[in-house]
Amino acid sequence: MSQGATELSQPRRVPEVAIRLLGTFVLEVDRCPVALPTGAQRLVALLALRGRTGRSRVAGLLWPETEERRALANLRTGIWRVNKTAAGLVVCEHGVVGLGLSPVVDVDRLVARSRAVLGGQESPEPEPDLGTGELLPDWEDPWLDTERERLLQLHLHVLESTAARLAASGRYGMALEFALAALRVDALRESAHRAVIAIHLAEGNIAEVRRAYDACRRTLASELGIVPSPSTDALVAGLAPRALTG
Template identity: 45%
Template sequence: MRLFGAFRLEGADGSVAVPASARRLLAYLGLHKRAARSVVAGTLWPDSGEEHAHGSLRTALWRLRRMRQPTVRCDGDSLYLADGVRVDVDDFTRAALRLTAPTPVPDHAPPPLAVLESGELLPGWDEEWIGPERERLRQLRLHALESLSVRLTVRGCHALALEAALRCVAIEPLRESAHCAVVAVHLAEHNVVEAVRHYEAFRRLLREELGLEPSARMSRMLPRELTRR
């Protein structure tokens, strides 16, 4: 099941058609793993009365049961995805958390940059329960891209390290730690002029947008005489 980008359920033979009323149920369980029926009904149909919401949930479950492959299981009052359903958000989360772990696995190659560039979570969906998940994954993506840039810099893979750092800057242009990662890559390549140019561009942006200066930590990355005051 793919939740980054347009919702898609894929089987061995290609895309699987999912009734519109059941997509939200699958997406919710894909993000929350297991939930009580009452919580699911109240979250997915918040403007309906309790009885109507539970009826809508029963209808969605009935439609899913008519599909050839099982997607949702019931355990008493709990609902959860069937064992065979993989979710792209889980793959992304595992890769990102592995990158940001304080003690990385020795000699474990970092994941390809493409794993961290999965697009927006369910674009166009405006349900309230999606907002916190979007922000959680956005923050995780930012931290993972910075960590990936640092690890690639250490390995001497400067082009890929710069790509990861610049991708982070593109997502959040005012994030200083992302700009620090860009400067660090330039310095690792001994491209001091590029490092100073990027620092000064960020400094101007920060002044224009927030009236602030880069932190002392960032300023100390460069020789004092090379940064204009």
């Protein structure tokens, strides 16, 4: 068999592709960063976050103020530019656009890790900063709003769930680290306030319970004009009223 025939019979090597979306957009091919124009970056990011999507939908999300014909032309150009840099990364079949080459996406890894923690399938060493990287913070694209909210809520649930698990095992100091981290992310989140109150109660620190409850009440009143919910009040229902009101 000739050398040319041997080369043709060998399977084509698939490059290793990694996409980073937490922080600055980075596309790596075989561990080397590659540059993409802004529009092409947004195409890759959208597909990495939403998966296979119809051509018209992709075009409408990326170029919402452009007529459909022009937006679809922009999409074709974007696909060509991406594949010129990383051949086969964007695939368009039967009117549906998606990512090929099975890229490793940091958001996917974060979501999988967070779900494992929430499901009790993974008990890592406590990491209060798990998931704190912001999703493409310098981008102002409206289609990112729901993706950011999804990651934010997942992050907060991981913090609260881990706080509860650590408190149940008697690791109150680390439990507070997670509960307070949730409050730093969203000071109006009443469930995070409840987590802090519950940990102080478990430790028997009534003075801390008072401060945490009063902080919750003041924050909700000043920012939202509401009072703590029955679930929060129930945590402290057995304490003397004076201990809570001063």
